[in-house]
Amino acid sequence: QSSVTLFGIIDAALQRGSGSVADRTQLGSGANSSSRLGFRGVEDLGGGMSASFWLEAAVLVDTGAGGPTSTNNQPSGTPATLGGTQGLTFARRSTVSLTSSLGELRLGRDYSAHYYRYIYDPFGNNGVGASQTFLGAPTTGINRVSNQIAYHLPSNLGGIYGLVEYHLGENASNAGATKNDGNGGGVRLGWNGGPFDVSLTQARTSYASTATLGDITSTTIGARYDFSVFSVMGQYVRDKVDTAAAFTGRGGNIAGVWRVGAGEVKAMWSQYGTTAAAQPETKKLSLGYVHNLSKRTAIYGSYARVRNSGGATVALNGSITGANQSSSGVDLGIRHAF
Template sequence: MKNILIAVAATSAALTSPAYAQSSVTLFGIIDATLAVGKGSLADRTQLANSGWNSSRLGFRGSEDLGGGMSASFWLEAGFSPDSGVGAATNTNNQASGAAPAGAAGGQGLTFNRRSTVSLAGNWGEVRLGRDYTPQYWILSDFDPFNNNGVGTSQTLNSIITGVTSVRASNSIGYSLPATLGGIYGQAMYYLGENPSNAGATKDDGRGYGMRLGYASGPLSVAISTGQTKYAAGNTRQTNIGAHWDFGVAKLMGQLSRDKAGATDGRGWVFGAIAPVGVGEFRIALSEYKTDAGAGTEPRTRKLALGYGHNLSKRTAVYTAYARVRNSGGATAALNGATTAANASSSGFDIGIRHRF
């Protein structure tokens, strides 16, 4: 990533009032385009897709030193699809009513759907306001060898039942512990659905919280989290735990998750590794997700994923990945846009280019 002092910041810095001083502004991003092939028992699909190795994004972030160990910062990050140029949709209230209308995703232009926050930080920690990752999502991402990207994304996310706030929440107020606690880290988040008080049974819809606590030192990292979002139709809850150990030649990792959406329970696990080889790295992951939603059965999907990324430079890489899922109990999960019948298998293949700036 390259630091760029934007002209607006430079002009502001020239103003006489210290309130306009800006320490730094950074433009950053990732462009990741991939040829994605999916095979299923009912239909196959071939697409030029995106985010096969890392999620495509365009962002701006900045910070200001306030003195006395305090700082103010902002972070605006937009997801987009380099194959078509459209922006990713967002959600304004953590409910179905806050999503883009059906068929309009991408038609709304560029949105800062990935992150839109302003914060104050000091030796006491950080307070952050805006749209951000939920605490429980970090475990799904940090302890997945594919970091939830491309055809290798674990089934603990692909099949998750917790809906809108599985990954991010809007209208959030968050607090993170300071990075001076001997490897202990953690965060808490509270977010609002912003419904009027006279909305009856749905007045609390989209309101929720999340918490995460972890420890990272040397080769070990371990974390646990939980979160809940309220809905009149039935609350959702995510609880998970993950860990990794870096042996140098390979980093082994795993996670366990338990979810709830109304009366439906979901359980999943991931086990895998990342192994650096020369200027590249291999990724392997085995994952499973099942629910009790079936009539006398447990819909279950198990997935094996393999991938390799080759770094042409510090910023540019080429990669390929392959995955296959097996369904049982009536599950119909398929890969890369393919469709498959209940209890049938599906496979997917990615080959692409990723460039950071």
């Protein structure tokens, strides 16, 4: 047997959401870090080269279900929700790579460049506190993409990091206006110099323009500075969406993390709004505390509150709220990594 690493995170939280229409209490999965189960391995090929693979499945710990993937980065690639019958898929990541001192060639399913707005959010886009730049954005279905060919820069460039990725919709060439649907790509470039980190990401995925679909072009710029016991970070994102009634979404967040003994206090302000009719916008305050019981295990609590305007109805933790109403939520959970 070769050296396969089995890894994962199991994270469950009691979640409460309050909205103007309905509240909800639920046991949720991954409110601090997404629950997952994975298999990965690296083989040294000699001469500075290596081959590797990575298979990572979402696991909903509250039910034991898996999560779906997409065959083609298009709505047709993921049929209707399967609820409790959804089995495990390696939708989080499923890749094979060849790596040398020149970088890594990676084939399979992985983050698209649209997703790199999760980096400068101390909640990592998880749980009630997740940045509104993530939750409110039109990139939900393409944060991860199938049929991707990516090149990642090597790690020996003096702090410079980055990638170029291209993903395929795999349509037949006679598909007419939709033949490029689901095709896309992106570029990410950053610099990590000691306490300072900054990066810029540009991504685009194509869809023939309809009432609900259209090219999505995303730009994300973010930075972080690590002081001795606290960090500050922020990002700005813009999504141009070429539906029949084209609109642009803009948002950002600014956040701080304080390390206090075995604990970590997090605070973030985030907002996201679009130029669609009535200009819906949501502003969010997120507060969190994580208490590390070990390197692998923590208990945590989070609180967040959103304020909607322009007709937005964003609600937290499964609650339902009316247009322009507020919603708040609390998470209380355990996260265990292995």
